[in-house]
Amino acid sequence: MTMLKPGATVGILGGGQLARMLALAGARLGLKIHIYSPVANDPAFEVCAARTCADFLDEAALAAFAESVDVVTYEFENVPARTAEVLEAHRPVRPNPKVLALTQDRLVEKQFVKSLGIATAPFADVTSVETLAEAVAQLGRPSILKTRRFGYDGKGQTKIVEGVELADAFKAVGEAPSILEGFVRFAKEVSVVAARGIDGEFRAYDLCENVHENHILATTTAPAAVSAATARAAIDKARAIAEAAEYVGVIAVELFVVADAPGERLVVNEIAPRVHNSGHWTLDGAVTSQFEQHMRAVAGMPLGATRRHGRQVVMRNLIGADADNWAKILREDGACLHLYGKTESRPGRKMGHVTRVVS
């Protein structure tokens, strides 16, 4: 496919804040947006003219959606394989659905990363209490048991420390197919947010540093306080992953920086085949936002400049009641407030974020 023209329609699966910010960025470029989500009051529906509210397995709705758009993309990795298959029969899906298969399953993802010669946390396949026992014998305690599929923000995982009964731990993850991950004593969590275009061009934002609270991203700071060599190495790993996956769009690669080696060592933690919370700072802190970059890439357009504004950019998530401080944030000099238009606030729910560019 050649480059889409302004006026073309990008279909987005999912209607959350990522889809909303993608839609807003697409509008800037003169693209039309069609949101597909099963949730009627999803925030992305508020910012576009074409909407399909239907189940992800409603094949008639999927076919009609695909026929009405020029390319399909998605805001989340848990798109069912059959959904992608139905859509692909009609229109290009970007990033390509092979990437979904890779990133939906922690075991497959880790094997893929390992196959590229890139370090991950040590891991073992767990299908039963017995295989869990073998895995714990191999990787030790503490270690983390995670379901292979559908985990996010700390859901579907449990820590195995001294004294934990393995049968209880396996129950805690619903006795689902899982992996055990060896515990990585990391000094920092960082992420690469980057894009690959249809012509193979690759552009990364500054490596950024993430702090999680209660398993949810709390702040991202760009650039990360690591050596230039570490930053380069992290971006090179993301590039190798994107190239091996024949990736088109924005990709995020989360890594641990381990300080046990002489210097810094990097371990890939997770791949997100989409725009990512740790890239939200680019909306106010970079020449091209990750959202515009993704829309450019999936539309087959050239990638934009990824240069950072200011000396440092700090993004803080507004989780649950944090967003009640919106009026205070609006009064703060230089704070850029983003609210996602969610009607209901719940503890742990991402309601918005605030970006501060330090000049």
Added chain:
Amino acid sequence: MTMLKPGATVGILGGGQLARMLALAGARLGLKIHIYSPVANDPAFEVCAARTCADFLDEAALAAFAESVDVVTYEFENVPARTAEVLEAHRPVRPNPKVLALTQDRLVEKQFVKSLGIATAPFADVTSVETLAEAVAQLGRPSILKTRRFGYDGKGQTKIVEGVELADAFKAVGEAPSILEGFVRFAKEVSVVAARGIDGEFRAYDLCENVHENHILATTTAPAAVSAATARAAIDKARAIAEAAEYVGVIAVELFVVADAPGERLVVNEIAPRVHNSGHWTLDGAVTSQFEQHMRAVAGMPLGATRRHGRQVVMRNLIGADADNWAKILREDGACLHLYGKTESRPGRKMGHVTRVVS
């Protein structure tokens, strides 16, 4: 009225690019948007969920629209008085409709500015060929005959140079009630884009410098290359105008800089009671865009920081076929492209703009 909360709905009259960019900025703040326009394929309809496509004089549609929103604003000054009256019976209209009456009529606007002790071009009321002859005798040639109402981008005006027959000139403006403006030999055209909040707070962006081609804005450069005293004086005049009009929202004041006096002298040319093309640079070149600033103001929220990014910001309009260069602009390092989603390109039609921040 107190501050609206995120989740509240702002109604916008008009569906062009200004309404579109207002809607996108409102979404960032978690506001819902309802667009009212009589033109079915207007670009702002693409970026919001609530839409009314009806005539501006359809009183039932206006009442239903007003009832469904929390505050009403507009993207253009030619809102009929009756429209504003119907809306105001239901919801606050911001900026207040007195401002519409002021800015819809060039004669009333100039008299208002003059009443504040602020210089305008010399002007005279024209209602006939006879009064035109008197006005030309007073103000000389060259001078410019402009209809009092509904002129923009050079429409509804004609230049009276030596040899022009006054009857022909009056015909050229449709024999409508008009004003004759004395010709101002200006060195530069500049504009103040500023906002006034419901609490009277006033914040201006850097004075910017405008170049017109064929009576249409071609480029805006911020900051304007004038003395600090001139920049301050221009902003003070805009503030005086906003205060006298009890203004709430973003206002633009276009001025001529005349270099005939010792130093620089300022003459107010025109007031726009809305976001303005010469403020588009703020989308990429300032902490808070003029669109977010307007939405904050009309929602009763605190105003945002107006600081400029970079040493200089240059905005260039993409008029008609200029927008066909979109792919080239997307490839240009650091250029920020905005397209308005207009389906039909016509000579003289504003299709988008591109901003370049010089760091």
